[in-house]
Amino acid sequence: MEPTDVGTALAEGTRRLRAADSPTARLDAELLIAHVSGHDRGWVLA
16 A cells, blocks of 8 residues: 555554554654655654
8 A cells, every 4th residue: 555645654653553563653653754755753653
């Protein structure tokens, strides 16, 4: 699946990280998206 927006990417990333038993799946997804996009975490959450 190719995410089309940040919200979709965040939901999909969180889902996949939960499936991998990450105890901080949502935070991990936020930080990964921030890193890949070159923005800070606040941008991801906005």
